[in-house]
Amino acid sequence: MGSLSNREVDEWIQEPNLHPKRRPIPAAQRGVAASSSSEQFKTKSSKHKPQARRWHPYISAESANRTGSTLKKAVEHLSNPNTISLGGGIPLSDFFPIDGISLRPSSFDNVETREKTSSQTTLHATKHDIADDTSVYDLSVALNYCPGYGSAQFMQWIIEHTEIVHDPPYADWQCSMTIGNTSAFDMCLRMLTEPGDCILADKYTYSSSVETAMPLGVKFIGVDMDCEGMLPDSLDEILEKWNPAEHNNARKPSLLYVIPTGQNPTGTTQSLQRRKAIYRVAQKHDLIILEDDPYYFLQMDEYGSTASEIQSPVEFFKRLVPSYLRLDIDGRVMRMDSFSKVVSPGARLGWITAPAQLIERYKSHSDVSTQSPSGLSQLVFFKLLDEHWGHEGYTRWLMHLRKQYTMRRDFILSACERYLPRQIVSWEPANAGMFQWLKVDWEQHPNAKDKTADLVEEEIWLESISAGALVGRGSWFRSSKDVPCNEVFYRTTFAAAPLPKIEEAIKRFGEAIHKVFELKEKS
Amino acid sequence: MGSLSNREVDEWIQEPNLHPKRRPIPAAQRGVAASSSSEQFKTKSSKHKPQARRWHPYISAESANRTGSTLKKAVEHLSNPNTISLGGGIPLSDFFPIDGISLRPSSFDNVETREKTSSQTTLHATKHDIADDTSVYDLSVALNYCPGYGSAQFMQWIIEHTEIVHDPPYADWQCSMTIGNTSAFDMCLRMLTEPGDCILADKYTYSSSVETAMPLGVKFIGVDMDCEGMLPDSLDEILEKWNPAEHNNARKPSLLYVIPTGQNPTGTTQSLQRRKAIYRVAQKHDLIILEDDPYYFLQMDEYGSTASEIQSPVEFFKRLVPSYLRLDIDGRVMRMDSFSKVVSPGARLGWITAPAQLIERYKSHSDVSTQSPSGLSQLVFFKLLDEHWGHEGYTRWLMHLRKQYTMRRDFILSACERYLPRQIVSWEPANAGMFQWLKVDWEQHPNAKDKTADLVEEEIWLESISAGALVGRGSWFRSSKDVPCNEVFYRTTFAAAPLPKIEEAIKRFGEAIHKVFELKEKS
Known part of the structure; x- marks a missing residue:
């Protein structure tokens, strides 16, 4: 395991490229329930990056026992395009009673005025856009079944976005879409804890997370905080002095739950130095960090500061405190991203980023529980964030929210x-x-x-x-x-x-x- | 507990009313994350119906330990309309970057032709339809947070539909939306089983259900089948002779998993007589029946029969085999309905119907895991099924699918x-x-x-x-x-x-x- 030096971290924080050169999605991956991989959408080389640490001993019995979905695995036998499948109960798009859907994106300037004028742009999708070659994603695919990690079409945007914002410093990171951080946290707990375990968190933390863990027999242990959030020394002390007898025989915790930015409920944001110090404690005690970061893009200027207004998307990114994922040279962070606070909570759409071995376990679970996020949500987000805004347009929306x-x-x-x-x-x-x-x-x-x-x-x-x-x-x-x-x-x-x-x-x-x-x- | 007589069942199968008289949704319940109840949408009196049996001893430790979401409970203090909430992190609709959405429903006649002509109808939603009084549901609500059981707006349609199709013969049934039957089954298992339990199912059953249960330490026990599905005598025999020593010390099963219509994988459909016989065994051994019924509306004429074509929606319903829910005088059925096979699997939208006490446990879980189904899915379905088609139009769509x-x-x-x-x-x-x-x-x-x-x-x-x-x-x-x-x-x-x-x-x-x-x- 590498040790984290400031120099290295600073080197990673390079100018983001908001117009990454993408490879087109192969035709076979545009189809119904088609599989794809995070790797194929990465635009940066990861040759110089280390592989993530192995986490298999951390996997719960429930998660280790998952064999995945037999039926979804059978799809592998369809690699020959001439093979006809009578395998899956997947309806034809003829039997989806919606021919078209259109969206009007907001223009930013009138967003506060409640005027009913809107930008002229309308985004359209039908069932035949892929066949007609007018889009790589359409209703025939979005309204049908989808892999647990989500469609290739919107995953491409997510992978590029993750590279732009976090550029994880290890090689084998992957993403899976989620139906929001609440569900992702529930599924991560079932993957990484057993009944009787304790997990570490800020002294004050998101009540819903505590309430998710409690019925699983998993107890939160609060770590003291100051105005920058969790205190690394307090975290270290709890772990150093861990005595199972004082915690109903719970083994030493292996999970750290953090809301590093605009913490819920305290509003605190951990500085880069604080994050580095906590990461070092996580390295020392070999913790997995669950980074729950829905407010990451709602970072503001300091209250009362006279900092000049942000002028460009690149400047916007440079003013953000780096995430734990950005510091994660070991592959010990499961980062949970959500669109709930920056686009729409009702869409129930987010994603996690973590080492491939953990994403694989996550997908095995979602295949037999949540399945995928709503295809309507994915299509609407794809149309808006990929086809309409692109990464630069989305950044301008985030700049608007920041203001x-x-x-x-x-x-x-x-x-x-x-x-x-x-x-x-x-x-x-x-x-x-x-x-x-x-x-x-x-x-x-x-x-x-x-x-x-x-x-x-x-x-x-x-x-x-x-x-x-x-x-x-x-x-x-x-x-x-x-x-x-x-x-x-x-x-x-x-x-x-x-x-x-x-x-x-x-x-x-x-x-x-x-x-x-x-x-x-x-x- | 009542005993099931044929006469009673036949009496329930009355002419469905496809235009039930509804009470309007109160203004306060049209808003963001507003709570509502199944009871308020029922259009038929249930005064003459018995209450469901109590299932509390069947609830798992995980489920019994759920306290629910503190933050969602705090909403109760907002009953005074003058109270201002600074309580929840719920974004204003000004910060959702979508001003409008439109849908073109398919016309049934050209659905197989792949012509790009479509019916003239277009359905619209904006952020201001509720304020403008042009609809009871709009983007300002659909794009925001929603209770675990779903929006009042689409729940009204679901309750009416459940009355039309199943008219459960006990009083305190309720519904909760789900994100599909796969997730609903996972959540029901976590509510009603402990590791080491066995559940009963057809000898051949949906593989994904077995794979959902297995990592939870819950084993499927197959019951012999004939061309009408599960054999009641075989079911009874397994339960009569249950010996924990022969099943790794598992206690006698209390859950029966059935796919009664177009069973997956065998395609068998249980006749009404078969359903009644199995229900009687469930009564004898006090089983909860998990009715997984995504194919309910894909019932066909017998192969080679010369039955006349179905002419009317009422005739369509009369030709359907009654569901377990329709026979459920004890309140022992958790019925899982899905839109996946009859509208769209990608929407990830379905619902369960069960006694209030079980729906309450289900909601406590969804509040801290799946949250609600996608609001975009709910809005699209509301526009299509409620505002555009109504119950009669939806039935005509189902008649089209049947053909x-x-x-x-x-x-x-x-x-x-x-x-x-x-x-x-x-x-x-x-x-x-x-x-x-x-x-x-x-x-x-x-x-x-x-x-x-x-x-x-x-x-x-x-x-x-x-x-x-x-x-x-x-x-x-x-x-x-x-x-x-x-x-x-x-x-x-x-x-x-x-x-x-x-x-x-x-x-x-x-x-x-x-x-x-x-x-x-x-x-």
């Missing part, structure tokens, strides 16, 4: 400054994502000595609901459910409501704080 | 009659589904005494591939993998290839049989 979310983050912070009593409520401005995390000094509660942190948290929360503002309770997001906690936090989002409502909600939350702490309102 | 598949089934059988040596190959005509099952009398193989059934099966299969025809091997579909088998079968489909190719493939398969059995070709 919008920066403005929204600035807006909620100015409301906080106006309406929240600073002697009680404190915060670090979020620099990425959708969440502003607020800390409440609960010990200033008039009856603090008769209360616990959790009681005060509940009192404020209910008071805020009475005042007409719903926020998230910090305790919902605790990783270690059985460790007593003496802190009170709330998660607020600047993503979900129109701006005037955000201001009103913060005002109401402030009123609740004033009431609970018996403060005089500022007049 | 097409009947013609295809007739076609493959006439090819079999022409090209397969009847002294070696025998078959019962399929009366539903996509598959024709062929039995080979392997003991007539010239070297039969030095061979096993499996070796002959492989020899014929490879010879057929050499001749240019891929068929499914019967052994792939065996439920009990460790019971020796002395039969040779092949699964062929009449769904997947154009007619001339089906004929050519059967001819090639016939050549392979002739060659392996050293028969003289008919000239």
Whole structure:
């Protein structure tokens, strides 16, 4: 296993090429349920890169016992184009009752105005575009069955995008589409844990992930955080001192779950130095890192900074903190990417990037469970991201989002400054994502000595609901459910409501704080 | 628990009402991630119906330990319309880069001609149809998050459809959308089995289901079949004589997996009498029936029958064999419906129907794994099935499919009659589904005494591939993998290839049989 030097990492962060030279998708791979490989879509040579470490001992019994789908394997016997298949129950496209579909992409400038004008462009798909040679993807394929990792057509875009943004520094990385990070995380846990295991995560983390793991008998162990997220020394200490007897006989953890950018719920973003330090601890203890990064492209300028506006797609990429995948010289990262926060959550479409050996296990599972993402979602994304925008157009969309979310983050912070009593409520401005995390000094509660942190948290929360503002309770997001906690936090989002409502909600939350702490309102 | 009398069942099979009187969806339930209930969409009274039996002892530890999603539960605090939520990371529809989507539904008459003419109708959706009051469903909702059981908008159609087709005879049935039967089956297993359990199924069954169960430590036990599928007496005998010592200490099975219509792979369809008999065995041993029924609407006229063509949607329904759900007076059926074989497999959209207590567990799981089906799939199906076709139009589409598949089934059988040596190959005509099952009398193989059934099966299969025809091997579909088998079968489909190719493939398969059995070709 290589050790990570700063020099190496910096060398990888090269100018991204937004117009990679692609090889055309062979005709046979454009068809129904056709198989393809990540390798064929890579545009950069990986000859100089090492192979990923072997992870077979980490694979769960459930995952190791998967033999995959017999019927899907039989498709291998169709390599001769003259062979006729009476094998699979795959309907003819004649029996799909939709002849055509059209999309109108938004133009960015009027996106906030709710005007019903739109760009002139309309994107079309029919059942015969492949036969007519007007597109490599069409409804005859999108409406039919698809391999577990997704269609070749949209996979090509995903592989190129992954090279542009992350350029993983080991050779045998691959991708598989997913139906979103929630499902991908569930499937990764079933691949890499056994009941009774513990996994490591930030002290406060995405509650849904804890709730996904718990019924599998997998417990989250929280690692202390500061304003840059997880503390590498705390992570190392937990692992160094691991004593199964203190954890219901759980073996030493082998999985680290991180939300490195715009962390949910705290809004923190790990700096490059922090990521390198955590990666080194992962190397020392041979952890697999599950990088859950839906907010990666919602990185903003620092609050109050006078940084000049980003002018070009290349500059946009250069200002992003590198991902764990970008640092991953060992092939120890399973990165989960999602379109939910940057295109549409309803499409249920994302992808994972990991060593081929783990992608193969993931696909074996999806073949007998989730199958593929919706072909309608894949087709719509292909039309928009590949045929219409290309990588440069998509980057310009992300630049637009960055501006919008920066403005929204600035807006909620100015409301906080106006309406929240600073002697009680404190915060670090979020620099990425959708969440502003607020800390409440609960010990200033008039009856603090008769209360616990959790009681005060509940009192404020209910008071805020009475005042007409719903926020998230910090305790919902605790990783270690059985460790007593003496802190009170709330998660607020600047993503979900129109701006005037955000201001009103913060005002109401402030009123609740004033009431609970018996403060005089500022007049 | 009630006992099942023929009279009762026959009474339920009433004239379906294809234009049920619906209550409008309340405005609050048309919104993003809004919750709704199956109950509100039922159009028939269930006052006279019994409640489902309680299944709590059947729930697995994994499923029983699910607490559900804290964040999704917090939405309950938004019942006051004046409350502003800063709770969830739900993007505004301004940040979805698609302004409009349009669909052209097929007209049925030209569906086989591959003409590019289409019906004049185009169905449209924008982000503002709900606000503009032009539709109850639009892109602002479909592209955003959705509850695990799906949107209220398309759920209304599903509940009405379930009443029209199955009218479950117990009161507290509900539905949840799924991302297809493969995923639904995986999730049902995780809800209702523990590692080491056995489940009962037809002797030959869908291989992917066996492969889904196996890594979970759940073993299929095959029940003998005849040309109507599973034999009730064999099922009863296995359960009566169950001895854990003979099954690696597995407890007596509590799950029965059936594909009652156009069974995969054998093409058999259980008659109403057979279904009633099996249901009685399920009552006797208190089994939950997992009814996997994607081919339900691909029921055909009997081969060679002179039955008159179906004239009306009501007549179409009356000719269908009733489902297990329709017989389910105890609430012991989890029925899995799929659109894959009748609209589009690529949409990854289906639904389950089961007692409320099981739907609630299913939803708790989907909230932290699959989430909802793709909103694009839901919107496209809503536009087509609800706004455009309605229940009557959808039934006319199903009548069209019935005609097409009947013609295809007739076609493959006439090819079999022409090209397969009847002294070696025998078959019962399929009366539903996509598959024709062929039995080979392997003991007539010239070297039969030095061979096993499996070796002959492989020899014929490879010879057929050499001749240019891929068929499914019967052994792939065996439920009990460790019971020796002395039969040779092949699964062929009449769904997947154009007619001339089906004929050519059967001819090639016939050549392979002739060659392996050293028969003289008919000239």
